Structures are given as structure tokens and as C-alpha cells.
Amino acid sequence: xxxxxxxxxxxxxxxxxxxxxxxxxxxxxxxxxxxxxxxxxxxxxxxxxxxxxxxxxxxxxxxxxxxxxxxxxxxxxxxxxxxxxxxxxxxxxxxxxxxxxxxxxxxxxxxxxxxxxxxxxxxxxxxxxxxxxxxxxxxxxxxxxxxxxxxxxxxxxxxxxxxxxxxxxxxxxxxxxxxxxxxxxxxxxxxxxxxxxxxxxxxxxxxxxxxxxxxxxxxxxxxxxxxxxxxxxxxxxxxxxxxxxxxxxxxxxxxxxxxxxxxxxxxxxxxxxxxxxxxxxxxxxxxxxxxxxxxxxxxxxxxxxxxxxxxxxxxxxxxxxxxxxxxxxxxxxxxxxxxxxxxxxxxxxxxxxxxxxxxxxxxxxxxxxxxxxxxxxxxxxxxxxxxxxxxxxxxxxxxxxxxx
Amino acid sequence: xxxxxxxxxxxxxxxxxxxxxxxxxxxxxxxxxxxxxxxxxxxxxxxxxxxxxxxxxxxxxxxxxxxxxxxxxxxxxxxxxx
Numbered sequence: 084x085x086x087x088x089x090x091x092x093x094x095x096x097x098x099x100x101x102x103x104x105x106x107x108x109x110x111x112x113x114x115x116x117x118x119x120x121x122x123x124x125x126x127x128x129x130x131x132x133x134x135x136x137x138x139x140x141x142x143x144x145x146x147x148x149x150x151x152x153x154x155x156x157x158x159x160x161x162x163x164x165x166x167x168x169x170x171x172x173x174x175x176x177x178x179x180x181x182x183x184x185x186x187x188x189x190x191x192x193x194x195x196x197x198x199x200x201x202x203x204x205x206x207x208x209x210x211x212x213x214x215x216x217x218x219x220x221x222x223x224x225x226x227x228x229x230x231x232x233x234x235x236x237x238x239x240x241x242x243x244x245x246x247x248x249x250x251x252x253x254x255x256x257x258x259x260x261x262x263x264x265x266x267x268x269x270x271x272x273x274x275x276x277x278x279x280x281x282x283x284x285x286x287x288x289x290x291x292x293x294x295x296x297x298x299x300x301x302x303x304x305x306x307x308x309x310x311x312x313x314x315x316x317x318x319x320x321x322x323x324x325x326x327x328x329x330x331x332x333x334x335x336x337x338x339x340x341x342x343x344x345x346x347x348x349x350x351x352x353x354x355x356x357x358x359x360x361x362x363x364x365x366x367x368x369x370x371x372x373x374x375x376x377x378x379x380x381x382x383x384x385x386x387x388x389x390x391x392x393x394x395x396x397x398x399x400x401x402x403x404x405x406x407x408x409x410x411x412x413x414x415x416x417x418x419x420x421x422x423x424x425x426x427x428x429x430x431x432x433x434x435x436x437x438x439x440x441x442x443x444x445x446x447x448x449x450x451x452x453x454x455x456x457x458x459x460x461x462x463x464x465x466x467x468x469x470x471x472x473x474x475x476x477x478x479x480x481x482x483x484x485x486x487x
Numbered sequence: 488x489x490x491x492x493x494x495x496x497x498x499x500x501x502x503x504x505x506x507x508x509x510x511x512x513x514x515x516x517x518x519x520x521x522x523x524x525x526x527x528x529x530x531x532x533x534x535x536x537x538x539x540x541x542x543x544x545x546x547x548x549x550x551x552x553x554x555x556x557x558x559x560x561x562x563x564x565x566x567x568x569x
Contacts, residue, residue, distance in 0.1 A: 100526070103525055103526050103541075104525050104526040104541035104548070104550070105525070105541065105543070105548040105566055106523070106525060106543050106548065107543070107548050107566055107567075107568040108566075158489075163528065163530040163539075164526070164528050164539070164541075167528035167529065167530075168528075221525070221526060456533070457533065457534070458533045458534050459532070459533035459534075459535075460531070460532045460533035460535075463533060
């Protein structure tokens with residue numbers, strides 16, 4: 084028996100939540116952006132259905148979106164509001180099956196093979212999910228639903244019926260359905276892969292199917308096997324109902340203005356290091372490596388990684404190493420737009436006690452600071468040097484800042 | 488017009504069907520009749536849970552914040568059409 088997989092994708096998610104909260108935004112072209120303080124440096128994280136009809140696209144810069152659609156209303160994103168709806172959405176799905184995989188903040192896969200039994204059962208479940216979404220999350224929160232024998236086809240199917248559509252792809256119809264879609268509509272075939280395929284003379288699914296497996300493997304290595312399978316509508320990837328263990332923990336931040344000032348860059352790097360270190364301690368990890376990267380105002384970037392001889396979970400240690408690393412390659416003549424740091428090679432365990440008294444003292448203060456943070460939230464304490472360094476919340480496609 | 492504020496306000500609520508719903512608000516010496524509760528969400532601030540009510544009358548959208556520690560209502564956002 085073949086599997087029955089749903090892919091449910093909430094339409095214009097952040098924008099729909101804003102229109103649900105504020106009825107005066109309904110029926111209007113709106114764009115949800117990043118930080119309130121710097122709308123003009125931001126991008127459109129989500130456009131309402133009305134804005135999309137007028138040509139506004141997700142990830143478009145706000146100035147370009149305004150140029151295309153002068154009536155566009157820019158609304159600053161509210162990640163706390165969206166995260167509650169994401170949770171309600173996944174709670175609804177779990178009522179129908181325990182096999183729910185959160186794919187991003189606004190889309191999930193559900194395996195309903197056992198519960199649905201057949202096509203009619205699957206459609207009934209999909210309609211019930213849509214009804215509960217309306218009742219529990221609000222009438223403006225709608226979703227496109229693709230039902231198919233695997234994740235690859237289900238996602239492609241939901242993409243094909245946006246917004247607010249429902250489609251069932253039978254196993255025997257998979258090839259016919261694939262052949263109506265563009266290669267780049269498929270999740271996993273990005274611009275780079277598409278360019279590579281084009282060089283091989285492939286711009287459609289029938290042409291991809293015609294390529295022999297050995298050629299695909301020669302050109303794409305292991306990824307060639309996947310391309311060979313999906314071109315035939317086959318995908319054995321299971322539903323990942325449990326979240327994978329973290330392999331790294333990182334934070335990045337786009338500054339409110341591009342800067343050449345090393346003090347400002349240092350301050351943001353230190354504040355980001357403290358955030359990463361807090362997450363390490365909170366989740367019982369220590370880092371054995373740190374990586375740091377910069378994006379310049381001209382959108383070029385550089386990065387570097389350093390492995391420690393002893394693990395750490397201390398923000399100041401992460402910062403010192405990251406800053407040293409960054410200063411080896413940072414170009415002082417180019418302005419900096421984005422700073423990013425990640426702790427990696429994570430392991431569980433404790434940090435060795437330092438031989439130096441000053442470091443021992445600070446290590447003894449950290450548990451108290453962590454208790455404060457746990458009780459009063461992220462802004463419970465800060466270093467005196469960082470009093471003027473402020474982060475503004477933003478929304479992203481996969482996680483919410485306030486939850487990580 | 489959209490404004491971010493943080494003013495303490497008086498709020499009258501009803502408790503019905505296991506839900507609390509703001510019905511009237513007094514702000515800046517004026518009373519506002521709340522017509523619809525559009526969305527309710529909560530957020531943790533450390534160990535404290537804070538509730539946000541996105542509500543509206545005929546011409547305004549209000550975002551109200553209920554601090555469950557202090558049992559205090561604040562008006563944190565207002566949006567007026569036009």
C-alpha cells in the first residue's frame with residue numbers, strides 16, 4: 084500500500100496573521116517586514132495575497148516593493164504572534180496523526196496513511212484540518228494542501244494550488260502531474276542545480292527522466308540518485324516527527340546601518356556571542372569550535388572557523404576567539420552590514436575549571452545570571468559595555484528568534 | 488495611522504465559555520466599545536506569561552497587553568483607518 088502524505092502550507096502566513104489581528108488591513112496590499120526601526124533596510128518577509136496580485140514578492144526589498152506597489156502598507160513583523168499560530172497549527176495537525184514534521188514556521192508534513200485509508204478519507208481529513216484552522220486560528224488563516232504518496236510530490240502539489248487550494252495526486256497520476264510543473268518549482272532543485280541541469284540540456288521533468296542514472300551520479304554525486312528518483316515521482320524520505328539534535332547554535336544580525344566602526348561591530352559580536360553562550364548553557368551543550376562571518380555593505384562576505392583545545396560555553400570566550408579570527412580577514416575599507424557567529428562541534432558535558440582566579444570568579448557568576456535570565460527573560464541582564472547595543476526582533480522562515 | 492504606545496488603560500471584560508474577552512476600554516478620558524476580539528496570543532517574558540488581545544471597534548484596531556503578574560492592562564498599539 085502506498086503512503087498518504089499531506090503537505091499543508093499556510094498562505095501568505097505572516098501577512099494573514101496581521102490581517103487576522105487587525106481587520107483594517109484586510110483586503111489591502113500589505114507587506115510584513117523585519118525590524119520596526121529600519122523598515123527601509125528591510126525585506127518583505129511576507130506579502131498579503133492582495134500585494135502578491137500587484138507584483139510584490141517575498142524577500143523583495145521594501146523600497147523595490149514600494150516602487151512596484153506604491154499603495155503597499157508596510158507592517159513590522161511580530162514573531163511572538165506568529166509563533167503562537169505556528170504552535171496552534173501543528174497542534175491541530177497532531178490531532179489527526181502523530182506523524183507530523185514541522186518543515187518551517189508555516190508548513191508541515193503529516194503522514195495520514197493509517198488514519199485516512201484511502202483518497203476519500205484523506206480529502207475528508209484535509210477539509211477538517213482546514214475547518215479547524217479557521218475556527219482555532221482565525222478565518223483569515225488559510226492553507227494550501229497537497230496530498231500525495233510522498234513528501235516531494237505533496238509539497239509540489241500544494242505549491243500548484245496556491246492560495247487556499249486542495250489537490251490529491253494519485254500514484255498513477257504522479258508522472259503526468261510532474262510533467263506539468265517546472266523543475267525549479269520542486270523543493271530541492273534550486274537555481275544552481277537548475278543551471279547545472281540546463282548545461283546538460285535538461286529544463287523539464289521528462290528530460291530529467293531521460294538522463295541515465297550513471298550520468299546523474301557522475302555530475303551530481305549522491306544527489307544524482309535523488310534527482311533520478313524524484314524525476315519518476317519517487318521519494319522515500321520519512322516524516323521526521325522528532326526534531327533533530329542541534330549540531331550548531333548561531334545568531335546573525337543585520338545592523339540598522341552599514342558601519343566601518345570596529346567598536347560597533349565588536350559590540351554586536353559580543354552581544355551575539357552572549358546569546359549563543361546562553362543557549363548552549365540552557366540546553367546543556369559546550370562548543371568545541373566557533374565560526375564567524377560578515378556580510379559587507381556591497382553584499383560580499385567572508386567567514387572563518389576555529390577549533391578549541393578545550394570546550395566552552397562562555398560568551399566572552401566565544402567572542403574573543405571570534406573577534407581575533409575576524410580581524411585576520413576583515414577588510415576595514417568595506418562597511419559591514421551583517422554579523423554572524425555560530426558555536427559548533429557541540430557536545431554535552433562540562434567546561435574544565437580555569438586556573439585563573441578572575442575566570443573562576445566569572446564562571447561562578449554565570450549560573451546566577453542564567454537563573455535571572457530564565458526567570459525574567461532575555462533582557463534580564465547585559466554587560467555594561469553593551470547597554471547601548473540593541474537587537475530588534477525579526478521573523479524568519481524556519482525559526483523565531485525569541486524561541487531559540 | 489499606526490502608533491506604538493504603552494499606556495495603562497481601564498478595561499472591562501467578560502468571562503464566558505471559559506474565555507476572557509475585553510468589552511470596553513477607557514483611554515485618554517474616552518470610552519471605546521470593543522466590537523470584536525480578532526486574535527488572542529500569549530508570550531513568555533522569562534517565567535511570566537503575558538497575554539495580548541488584538542481587538543477592534545468600528546474605526547480602530549487596539550492591541551491590549553495583560554500582565555498576569557501585575558494584573559495590569561496596557562494599550563500597546565493603535566491603528567486607525569485612513
